[in-house]
Amino acid sequence: MTDLYRFDFGVDEAEEGYTKITLNDRYSPSRTYGFVRADKISALNRGEGGTLRRDFIIPYEASFIVDVPDGIYTVTALLGDEHAATETTIKTGEGRLVVHKLRTGSGQYVRTSFSVWVTGGRLALVFGGLAPRLNALEISHTPQTCTIFLAGDSTVTEQPTDGYPYAGWGQMLPLFVKADAAVANYALSGRSSKSFIGEGHLDAIWSRIKPYDYLLVQFGHNDQKFDEARHTEPFTTYQETLMRYIHGARERNAFPVLLTPVHRRFYEDDGTLRDTHGDYATAVRELAGREGVPLVDLAAKSKELFERLGPEGTRSIFMQLAPGEFMNFPEGVNDNTHFQEHGAIQVAGLVKEGLQQLGLQPLMLYLR
The missing domain is CATH 3.40.50.1110 (SGNH hydrolase)
Structure with a gap:
């Protein structure tokens, strides 16, 4: 069992210790992670902004799924854009609201964390908002939470x-x-x-x-x-x-x-x-x-x-x-x-x- 998952979203090379997720990384049971309902997503590389911030995916009305054993997981999302203001909403599972209209200004980045009770062997994160951005995710198994x-x-x-x-x-x-x-x-x-x-x-x-x-x-x-x-x-x-x-x-x-x-x-x-x-x-x-x-x-x-x-x-x-x-x-x-x-x-x-x-x-x- 893996206790820590790290994903770097966008088009550039993956940061050390992270798995790169691009537009083409779609979920399948054999792959165990990736996007579903992703027909509206896009990606950009600003070429500046430092580690994990240069590039990102715009996950409009998309779900990112990771197959994990049942239990409690703490998720930390890095959200922001070097050139534009953003607004991101995140739900888990059947519409559980964990991040609501979180806004960042141009060049501002936010790390937001929440814990999720996972059943059915699948952690699903559903993204929305007026201008969502997703730079990186860290998912850790935290059974004592x-x-x-x-x-x-x-x-x-x-x-x-x-x-x-x-x-x-x-x-x-x-x-x-x-x-x-x-x-x-x-x-x-x-x-x-x-x-x-x-x-x-x-x-x-x-x-x-x-x-x-x-x-x-x-x-x-x-x-x-x-x-x-x-x-x-x-x-x-x-x-x-x-x-x-x-x-x-x-x-x-x-x-x-x-x-x-x-x-x-x-x-x-x-x-x-x-x-x-x-x-x-x-x-x-x-x-x-x-x-x-x-x-x-x-x-x-x-x-x-x-x-x-x-x-x-x-x-x-x-x-x-x-x-x-x-x-x-x-x-x-x-x-x-x-x-x-x-x-x-x-x-x-x-x-x-x-x-x-x-x-x-x-x-x-x-x-x-």
């Missing part, structure tokens, strides 16, 4: 890239996390605290979590549903089920954190937000207080944000899409539960804020 595990529903999960701009807040949380920690998002659409366990997803977390990792738990939307597989009652079976997450984390010397469910977009006539979760949010607060579990009151935080923005302002938070606004939804969408990417970033920011306010050590040191 702290991991923030997420258990939750569709408001948290990673929505597929062909559903853009549909996104869960957990998909955007890596943007707010330094390279000292990785986010492992196990949340899944349609799950309740009960069905997440019944389908074996919590066992998957238990098989991978290590001491001093964190487990963030947000359910409630689907615990309200009345089918047998998902339904729980707030002050009995809901709390009892959440206790399995709490005890399981503590038994493994990891740290549980509870979150009240994020609000939906429904308003009363006076402009206040309608509480569609009722006792489920109250039950989480009560349980956290009784068991001494840190609590991010995302219900309270989202209520304040959504009431401040109002019915019109929250259209850009939720999947309130006009016909033709996004190519993946040509007929438009009228959804008051799920977020578009802009909104998921805002809600992930609320989660980050809540975690910082808890003052948990060392977690607060890992947050941007």
Whole structure:
């Protein structure tokens, strides 16, 4: 197993210790690294700028893939251009946002680092932005890096890239996390605290979590549903089920954190937000207080944000899409539960804020 990968992008000779990546280096299983979806990429050599900076690839809407064993990897990207201003966005896997509209001025270069939880044996970096540049990448295996595990529903999960701009807040949380920690998002659409366990997803977390990792738990939307597989009652079976997450984390010397469910977009006539979760949010607060579990009151935080923005302002938070606004939804969408990417970033920011306010050590040191 290789613990360190170094790639130099562009058209010039490779820097010592680096593998050169040119426009022609396309991914294949036998090659194990290279570009896919790369029909729009180009390369330039400025002839100046020093080591790793003279040449680069412009990876517009391209993915760079490296086959690696499952685990945690810290990625450092060198971005910049000797002659032009740049703006680069980087996502990993299914749209996890790790670098958002990072800008450099002409002649300015930035090294930005982030950690990635890799499953399926493939590290995929997806590049975008108005003027992306990619000079170099260093990818190192860092198995001891702290991991923030997420258990939750569709408001948290990673929505597929062909559903853009549909996104869960957990998909955007890596943007707010330094390279000292990785986010492992196990949340899944349609799950309740009960069905997440019944389908074996919590066992998957238990098989991978290590001491001093964190487990963030947000359910409630689907615990309200009345089918047998998902339904729980707030002050009995809901709390009892959440206790399995709490005890399981503590038994493994990891740290549980509870979150009240994020609000939906429904308003009363006076402009206040309608509480569609009722006792489920109250039950989480009560349980956290009784068991001494840190609590991010995302219900309270989202209520304040959504009431401040109002019915019109929250259209850009939720999947309130006009016909033709996004190519993946040509007929438009009228959804008051799920977020578009802009909104998921805002809600992930609320989660980050809540975690910082808890003052948990060392977690607060890992947050941007």
